[in-house]
């Protein structure tokens with residue numbers, strides 16, 4: 275069982291196969307330069323190291339903002355998120371429950387899509403993950419009944435073709451369960 279070390283260039287591939295919807299959404303939004311301060315909830319669960327994260331974000335942002343400005347403004351936010359500077363806020367400890375009960379502000383992208391997307395957006399996002407038909411309707415049904423983590427678990431099951439008896443309770447756990455299935 276080798277510890278997985280993730281390099282920035284692997285992130286797209288991993289996002290496609292193993293990210294839960296919340297992290298996919300954040301990654302997408304981050305690429306539009308909006309939500310950098312929230313960072314990726316990845317470092318503990320997946321072995322993304324601070325320096326890798328900095329390299330990743332730098333490559334995402336520096337074409338847009340210039341590398342000098344990146345180092346001045348953005349690197350600080352990233353280090354801050356990883357608990358290296360300023361207040362030791364650890365975003366990686368956010369469980370699904372906490373994410374679901376949070377109220378994202380306008381322009382924030384760190385909520386739970388099952389809870390915070392409208393139906394149309396959620397449908398589109400799930401379609402994008404290759405989920406359709408009965409599976410999709412079943413998931414939307416759970417959402418209507420406010421069983422968001424169950425909806426996420428069903429998405430995991432639909433996209434991985436296995437049952438997930440423990441249920442999903444943390445974005446990093448979704449990721450590691452996914453890697454377990456894919457590497458089995």
Ligand code: SF4
Pocket residue numbers: 294295296297369370371373374385386387388422423426442443444445448
């Ligand atoms: Fe992310 Fe948890 Fe919501 Fe799934 S249930 S999308 S892992 S916050």
